[in-house]
Amino acid sequence: MLTRDLLRWRVSGEQVLPTLLRMTPGQITLCQQLIDFYQQMIGSRRREVAEQLVLLQHQTRSLVVARGLSHILDSAATYREPGDSVALRSQAFAVSTRLLARPLADGDAHGAAVAAELGLDLATLRERLYSDLPDAAVLEACERFTPRTLIEHYNLGLCQGLLLGASELQVTITGAETAVRRRILRALRWRRLLAEIRQEPEGGLTLSISGPASVLDGASRYGLQLALFLPELATLPRWQARCAIELPRRQGRGTMELGDATGLVRAVANPGYVPPEFAQLTAGLSERLAPWTCEDPALISLRSGEVVVPDLQLRHGGDGRIQAVELFHRWHVHALERRLGQVAEGQLPGLLIGMDRALAKSPRGKELALHPAFVSHGFLFSEIPTARALGERLRTMPGSQAR
Amino acid sequence: MSALRISFADGTLLLEGADAHEALLGSLMARDVRVGCHRAKALHYAEILRRLHAAKLPYEDLARRYEVLTLDERHPRPLRPYQSQALASWLAARKRGVIVLPTGAGKSYVALRAILACARTTLILAPTIDLVQQWVADLGARLMIPIGQYGGGEKRLETITVATYDSATMFMPFYGDRFGFLICDECHHLPAPVTALAAECAVAPFRLGLTATPERLDQGHDKLSELLGAEIHRSHIHELEGNFLSNYQVEVIEVSLDSDEQESYQKNRKEYLAFARKSGVDFGAPSGWMNFIAAASRDPAGRQAMRAYREQRRLARSSRAKLRALWGVLCEHPGERSIIFTDDNETAYTIGRSLVLPVLTHHTKPAERGAMLAAFRSGVVPVLVTSRILNEGIDVPEAAVGVVVSGSGSVREHVQRLGRLLRPAAGKMAMLYEMVSSGTAEAYTSERRQRHAAFGHEEMSWEEQGADDAD
Numbered sequence: 001m002l003t004r005d006l007l008r009w010r011v012s013g014e015q016v017l018p019t020l021l022r023m024t025p026g027q028i029t030l031c032q033q034l035i036d037f038y039q040q041m042i043g044s045r046r047r048e049v050a051e052q053l054v055l056l057q058h059q060t061r062s063l064v065v066a067r068g069l070s071h072i073l074d075s076a077a078t079y080r081e082p083g084d085s086v087a088l089r090s091q092a093f094a095v096s097t098r099l100l101a102r103p104l105a106d107g108d109a110h111g112a113a114v115a116a117e118l119g120l121d122l123a124t125l126r127e128r129l130y131s132d133l134p135d136a137a138v139l140e141a142c143e144r145f146t147p148r149t150l151i152e153h154y155n156l157g158l159c160q161g162l163l164l165g166a167s168e169l170q171v172t173i174t175g176a177e178t179a180v181r182r183r184i185l186r187a188l189r190w191r192r193l194l195a196e197i198r199q200e201p202e203g204g205l206t207l208s209i210s211g212p213a214s215v216l217d218g219a220s221r222y223g224l225q226l227a228l229f230l231p232e233l234a235t236l237p238r239w240q241a242r243c244a245i246e247l248p249r250r251q252g253r254g255t256m257e258l259g260d261a262t263g264l265v266r267a268v269a270n271p272g273y274v275p276p277e278f279a280q281l282t283a284g285l286s287e288r289l290a291p292w293t294c295e296d297p298a299l300i301s302l303r304s305g306e307v308v309v310p311d312l313q314l315r316h317g318g319d320g321r322i323q324a325v326e327l328f329h330r331w332h333v334h335a336l337e338r339r340l341g342q343v344a345e346g347q348l349p350g351l352l353i354g355m356d357r358a359l360a361k362s363p364r365g366k367e368l369a370l371h372p373a374f375v376s377h378g379f380l381f382s383e384i385p386t387a388r389a390l391g392e393r394l395r396t397m398p399g400s401q402a403r
Numbered sequence: 404m405s406a407l408r409i410s411f412a413d414g415t416l417l418l419e420g421a422d423a424h425e426a427l428l429g430s431l432m433a434r435d436v437r438v439g440c441h442r443a444k445a446l447h448y449a450e451i452l453r454r455l456h457a458a459k460l461p462y463e464d465l466a467r468r469y470e471v472l473t474l475d476e477r478h479p480r481p482l483r484p485y486q487s488q489a490l491a492s493w494l495a496a497r498k499r500g501v502i503v504l505p506t507g508a509g510k511s512y513v514a515l516r517a518i519l520a521c522a523r524t525t526l527i528l529a530p531t532i533d534l535v536q537q538w539v540a541d542l543g544a545r546l547m548i549p550i551g552q553y554g555g556g557e558k559r560l561e562t563i564t565v566a567t568y569d570s571a572t573m574f575m576p577f578y579g580d581r582f583g584f585l586i587c588d589e590c591h592h593l594p595a596p597v598t599a600l601a602a603e604c605a606v607a608p609f610r611l612g613l614t615a616t617p618e619r620l621d622q623g624h625d626k627l628s629e630l631l632g633a634e635i636h637r638s639h640i641h642e643l644e645g646n647f648l649s650n651y652q653v654e655v656i657e658v659s660l661d662s663d664e665q666e667s668y669q670k671n672r673k674e675y676l677a678f679a680r681k682s683g684v685d686f687g688a689p690s691g692w693m694n695f696i697a698a699a700s701r702d703p704a705g706r707q708a709m710r711a712y713r714e715q716r717r718l719a720r721s722s723r724a725k726l727r728a729l730w731g732v733l734c735e736h737p738g739e740r741s742i743i744f745t746d747d748n749e750t751a752y753t754i755g756r757s758l759v760l761p762v763l764t765h766h767t768k769p770a771e772r773g774a775m776l777a778a779f780r781s782g783v784v785p786v787l788v789t790s791r792i793l794n795e796g797i798d799v800p801e802a803a804v805g806v807v808v809s810g811s812g813s814v815r816e817h818v819q820r821l822g823r824l825l826r827p828a829a830g831k832m833a834m835l836y837e838m839v840s841s842g843t844a845e846a847y848t849s850e851r852r853q854r855h856a857a858f859g860h861e862e863m864s865w866e867e868q869g870a871d872d873a874d
Contacts, residue, residue, distance in 0.1 A: 084768075093760070093778075095759075096758075096759040096760065097785060100733065100737060101738055107730040107757055111757065111758065111759050114759045115759075126757070129756055129759065130752050130755060130762065133752070133766050134766060195437070196436065196437050211413070212412065212415050212442070212576075213442070213603075215435045215437075215442050216443065221600060249693060331413050333410070335438070362468075363410075363465045364410050
């Protein structure tokens, strides 16, 4: 993600247009120069990299673009921390303190006297005394970018940087497979964002995404979560997003529109943020819960237009029964309450409900654990459910939905 | 009509069954269609309950998770008169409000008495890890109970917990219901947009802000009243000097650059100012500096102007003449506990390398930082060089000599630096030296930061101060 000082945009009326980079010959050349520079500097200290980089950046037409591209490269580079000089400092300060009690004529004489007691010359002592500062870290490796992937990272990072000033995101998704939509909606939940989700009659989804307190003020406190969510949208074939943003450096407000036509590419593999422990659980479920098998969950649309996004879906190998599972963590107390109401009304007959023990310990969680719908359809888990707890619940589940 | 039920969720309050109470609570809540009920800032918990009580309306409170405590102080000591006044004002203001006391005047002891008076699960927020650790050690010794710490690699909640502002903004959505009393040390940090979440997401009905310098250029101090309560007590540094704070003297040392450095300074200054004039940059305007950066990034001449600007600043901050003068000050105070302040890390390390002195910056790793501060407090190491890390809060009562080698024009920073030296001790006369390179822009910066009663000058309004003070 680009930092505020590296963001470029222009304003047209009320529209904020991020100044994206294109694959022009000039930009390709600049990217290649910077990529080559980082490869050549492997083995150099961070200070040397920075000093040389400034010279290269100053030869370019746009310093801000060059610094933005360098930021992407540097963020993906690995530096080796220098060996520390703590022991030398400890010795040097002990000597320096003793000599300061009867100070010499000038600072150089003092430094030389300290160095002599340590068996060093003054220049060496000064060189080594603070040689373990971050500037002395050594560039060890750089990620292998091409000009194209570097520009893709830059453009996504630029839009993410501008999104930091957003308080809410209006998104329309069309034409994506159910599995992809489910992944997007689940990513929202893991990012602790709230969304009003509507299934459109023609098949699309509209989402108003923000955080819990956004109804109370227009503050952009969820900008970071929205920015981190943007790469998920960039994986979709057809999408539109619109948001009001506060521009950096108090330069006013405007509306930013992004979409598949913007050409953003999520450059990192493995889209759809899911905690690794959860991925591990789903990978082993089919084996541990046989004859149940784990499959991609389908979205469940309620009559009201609300969309339920299960975390898991299990199919019985014998009779074909399908059992969806939705998990509620400590920040989902109200969503859980609403879901239990829907289950009690018979709207979601095939849904198992998991409640995180951290939530169950709260006063409201304790009450919800006694809700008839939780007693009949619920189970407890800690952070991530276990196959054992799921299996136990499946065995005692009354009348699962058959398809 | 269903009973109103109030619960804590994600750093906010959910109010179920509040539809009928729009007239009473409308200004404090908003309808949230995503969850099908009303939502309010956790900050407004006390006010919502107060209005419901006054209207004699029933409600179910599921939000509060804090406890009533029984606490004892190990060796109570009498409060000084101004401390008693401050505490009484806070109690009279329903245990909410901001107390303004000079550094060294014993703010944390007033806070301890407030904790005892409040007797609720308490969270104390401080801006740095060093300050957090200082609070933990002090409260642990005085109350003889385990004190929780959140931040700096620790995540331990207790009935009394100390955390950094940064950590609190992260955990308050989860734990904002667990504290009945919120204390914000150096509370002038609180109104910054993200930091304010630490107070907004907490239900704590009882709140106390502590600071020596509440005013902020961005008018954020107005927000302190909303987050913590109104300012309810202020004592000035000159009211306490001599009785409750150490006597002190301030001496400005003017140094003349060596001729080659003076020549280079003038040349570079002329160059960047010429570019600024040519580009139409007005440094007197609020956006002057931003405009200069923007203009400087556009062409090679601008980049050269930026280099010239940096070079003349470096010469003014850390010239050879300043290093010689600094050595002279150290020679005048051999063995005395002295703190050398700089405006930037580069100058601090230049001094550290030249004179073989310990430097404390944000680059110093926690173990070495702790060891350095302990060595300084015990007198094993009598001199510390620092950029801004010791500006606030850290308790170094033994420090008697301060040398400001370079600094911003911020009055707050200068007052805070003086405050490091003012912990009282028998016969102590604190000395604050300020080094100014004569014939450079530092003279103007120095004049600006001294516009405070503590330095014998009329105080400058906060609006007059320019941009140096913004957080």
